Amino acid sequence: MGHQGPKVIALGGIVVLAILLVSFWFGESGWFAVRDLERDVAVQDGLTQRLEQRNRLLGAEVMMLKEGNEVVEARARSELGMITEGETFYLVVDEDEERR
DSSP states (O other), X not given: OTTHHHXXXXXXXXXXXXXXXXXXXXXXXXXXXXXXXXXXXXXXXHHHHHHHHHHHXXXXXXXXXXXXXXXXXXXXXXXXXXXXTTOOXXXXXXXXXXXX
């Protein structure tokens, strides 16, 4: 029975090592789970970057539309004499210009 002691301890060590290795590879926070999470994070990062780029483009488009309307309105006022409701339009004629 004296020879059985080291064998039982070795067998117990192997079982504990096997349990730890299975937990390391396949557990909830094991190697495969971490690898899957890292892949998911990379996919989400890519999606976030695409959405941020789209948001920047949409923001620039909104600014262009806002400024574009103001530019068009200013040009219509100065070149075409556009007025809005409630405004009074006065045309000042330079006599020297009129003679030419």
